[in-house]
Amino acid sequence: MAPHTQRTASQIVTNHSVGATVQVVIDSLFARIKSEEYPEGTRLPSERTLSSELGVARNTVRDALDVLESRNIIRRRAGSGSFVTYKSEAARPDSRTALAENTSPLDHLVVRGILEPEMVRLAVINMTPRDIMELDDILTQLEAVTTDSSDFIKAEEAFYRKIANGTGNPLLASCYELAIEACLQTFRSNLMRRHLTPKRIEVYQTQYNALFNAISSRDVETAVEYIKLHLIEEQKMLLQEG
Amino acid sequence: MAPHTQRTASQIVTNHSVGATVQVVIDSLFARIKSEEYPEGTRLPSERTLSSELGVARNTVRDALDVLESRNIIRRRAGSGSFVTYKSEAARPDSRTALAENTSPLDHLVVRGILEPEMVRLAVINMTPRDIMELDDILTQLEAVTTDSSDFIKAEEAFYRKIANGTGNPLLASCYELAIEACLQTFRSNLMRRHLTPKRIEVYQTQYNALFNAISSRDVETAVEYIKLHLIEEQKMLLQEG
DNA sequence: CAGATTTGGCCCGTAATTGGTTCAAGTTCA
DNA sequence: TGAACTTGAACCAATTACGGGCCAAATCTG
Numbered sequence: 001m002a003p004h005t006q007r008t009a010s011q012i013v014t015n016h017s018v019g020a021t022v023q024v025v026i027d028s029l030f031a032r033i034k035s036e037e038y039p040e041g042t043r044l045p046s047e048r049t050l051s052s053e054l055g056v057a058r059n060t061v062r063d064a065l066d067v068l069e070s071r072n073i074i075r076r077r078a079g080s081g082s083f084v085t086y087k088s089e090a091a092r093p094d095s096r097t098a099l100a101e102n103t104s105p106l107d108h109l110v111v112r113g114i115l116e117p118e119m120v121r122l123a124v125i126n127m128t129p130r131d132i133m134e135l136d137d138i139l140t141q142l143e144a145v146t147t148d149s150s151d152f153i154k155a156e157e158a159f160y161r162k163i164a165n166g167t168g169n170p171l172l173a174s175c176y177e178l179a180i181e182a183c184l185q186t187f188r189s190n191l192m193r194r195h196l197t198p199k200r201i202e203v204y205q206t207q208y209n210a211l212f213n214a215i216s217s218r219d220v221e222t223a224v225e226y227i228k229l230h231l232i233e234e235q236k237m238l239l240q241e242g
Numbered sequence: 243m244a245p246h247t248q249r250t251a252s253q254i255v256t257n258h259s260v261g262a263t264v265q266v267v268i269d270s271l272f273a274r275i276k277s278e279e280y281p282e283g284t285r286l287p288s289e290r291t292l293s294s295e296l297g298v299a300r301n302t303v304r305d306a307l308d309v310l311e312s313r314n315i316i317r318r319r320a321g322s323g324s325f326v327t328y329k330s331e332a333a334r335p336d337s338r339t340a341l342a343e344n345t346s347p348l349d350h351l352v353v354r355g356i357l358e359p360e361m362v363r364l365a366v367i368n369m370t371p372r373d374i375m376e377l378d379d380i381l382t383q384l385e386a387v388t389t390d391s392s393d394f395i396k397a398e399e400a401f402y403r404k405i406a407n408g409t410g411n412p413l414l415a416s417c418y419e420l421a422i423e424a425c426l427q428t429f430r431s432n433l434m435r436r437h438l439t440p441k442r443i444e445v446y447q448t449q450y451n452a453l454f455n456a457i458s459s460r461d462v463e464t465a466v467e468y469i470k471l472h473l474i475e476e477q478k479m480l481l482q483e484g
Numbered sequence: 485c486a487g488a489t490t491t492g493g494c495c496c497g498t499a500a501t502t503g504g505t506t507c508a509a510g511t512t513c514a
Numbered sequence: 515t516g517a518a519c520t521t522g523a524a525c526c527a528a529t530t531a532c533g534g535g536c537c538a539a540a541t542c543t544g
Contacts (some may be wrong), residue, residue, distance in 0.1 A: 012367045019519045043262050046502055057521045062503085078503045079529030080264060101412040111413045114360045122352070154317075171345040171424050175417040182413050259528050262501090288491060299532040304493085320492045321540030 015082045018063060021056055025064035028054065033073060033086050042074065043081040044074070079183050098183060103182045105238055111179050113231050118158075119167055119176060120211075120227045124220045127166035132216050139212050149196035159208060162233075163215075195237055207233065260309065263298055267306035270296065275315060275328050282330065285323040286316070338423055345424045347480055353366055353421050355473050358402075361409055361418060362453075362469045366462045369408035374458050377404045381454050385447050391438035394446075399426075401450060405457075449475065 018026070029044070046066065052056040068074045074087045089175055126206045127135070142155040157180060164176040207230045214223035260268070271286070280286045289307065293300040307324055310316045315328040369377070384397040399422060406418040450473045454467035 021520065043265070048502080059522085060520065063520095065503090070260075076503065077529075078527065079501075081502065081529090101414055102370055103411075107411045107413050110364070110411055112416065114356065114414070115417075169345075169349045169352055170341055171349050171421060174341050174424075175353065175357075175420055178417055178420060179413060233287045241441070263531065292493080301533085302531060305531095307492095318492065319540080320538070321490075323491065323540090 018067060019060075021060055022063045022067070025050075025056060025061060026067050029064060029068060030073065033084055034088060036088055040084050040086060043083050065084050077120060098227065099178075100182045108179065108183050109231070109235060109238060112234075113174055115172070115176055115179065116227050116231060117224050119172060120166055120215070121220055122167035122169060122172070122224050124215050124223050126168040127163075127215065131162070131166045135159070135166070135212060135215070138162055139208060142208060145201060145205075147198050147201070149201070152196060152201050156204075156208075165171045195240075201238075203229075203233070257306075261305070263302050264305045264309070267292075267296060267298060269301060269307050271306060272311060272379055276330055279331055280326050282326050282328060285325050313403065318467065341420075342424045342426075344356075349423050349482060350421065351473070351477060354476075355412070357418055357421065358469050358473060359466050361406055361414060362457070362465050363462055364409035364414070365405045365462055366413060366457050366465050368410040369405075369457065373404070373408045377401070377408070377454060377457070380404055381450060384450060387443060387447075389440050389443070391443070394438060394443055398446075398450075437482075442479075445475070 028049075029038075030039050032044075044050070045053065047058050047061050053063045054061065065074065069076055069082075073084070074082050075085050076082045138155060140159050142152070142159055145152045145155060160176070161173075161180070164173040167173060169185070181232065207226065211223060212228040214226055269355075271280075274280050275286075286292070287295065289300050291304050295304045307316065311318055311324075315326070317327045318324045318409055336425050358370065380397060384394070385402055387394045387397060400423070400459065402418070403415075406415040409415060449468065453465060453468040453472070458472050
């Protein structure tokens, strides 16, 4: 191959101590990565596949991959493959996952602290007897859990959602739904599970039971008090993580 | 396994340190779920069926299902099956307009009454000097309006949005954004305009000015007091409509 | 109710794939 | 000629995929 061919402007990843063919392979692969043909996180074809596709020897492909790896564009793992680590500009997360990523556990607790007491207040007033019956069913499921933190979180979510819908205020319910989603899609659920010991599950079950009793007897202030207590409990847990 | 696996850019559910074949199965199943081939709540084929249909080993299917379950897209129950928990976008189209239609002006005011005082409180504490400068600019625009109610509403919205973002809590800001949207898409803005006489605009401008002064001087309690006063003002107006 | 069936949960050994390494020979060009 | 680059091949170690078997839970069936 001629020494001075291929001097395109896209030659961002350059290395003066490599051969011409290697540089061509580098440019070709990097162009594919930039164009999202191989998006971040994906595994690119095996070295043997690439060598046959590009019509070059496997060692040449390897030299090119060496450069790309040294530039932190890919990461290789023996037996597994070569994975793209390059973040393209076009990689823009959708609004919901973006929200989830930008929302810290503290942000989440703050919003819950604002919404939940008023939510409970409205729910106590506006829930129908049927709503309360359904909430009772959910509580039964919640109390059936002993160790499986995943099951517990699911039931907990249903419990809160029922209360949110029980307010009769769809806008408020949607706001709370936003908070749930922002929390679900993050690492927080994983963090939570670690701290959701059977003992703590039992504590929460007691608290939710008390909350339900206050709701079903239409005792607004007591219900609000219980939800605030529970929020404080969660704040403690968050601080303990540090 | 196939010699070279197709790796299109539609790889939404990504997981590093996952094998190539497993990733293909993940993409395939998630695509079916998104396309409503397996709607929410349905049971997808058994692992053994899937493995024979997709031509991969059952363990590979299981690895893929593990990822989907960890992403809260499916839920598995031993002896029962794997169930879709993912809520497809197509399943709830116009969720925003539907929300707007179901949200009454009273609902809207209730939510604002819950969010805005705490929002202002956080904003006073967390806004940067730059934020306050920009809020000042918006206020200037707001005070320039004399009769055009449409211009006034736009500036008003920008004013509130700036405060919401000034809290530094993206989740809280998103909740408020939801409230703004729910209000914008309804008849309410039309109703509002009828009552937005030049005289009333002037009253509001005075109130917003006072609110801004409290914010810029970091006077938390005064700022909260002003926003509450303004909310009461709006409540009055709503009641006058009958 | 009791047994059979289906389903997910789990384990292990084997085979295939993949990157890691080395070496020798061919090619290009100064 | 000599130095550089490329090629082809072989072998190794890590990882993954496969196939099968067995279990427990849930469901179906008689």
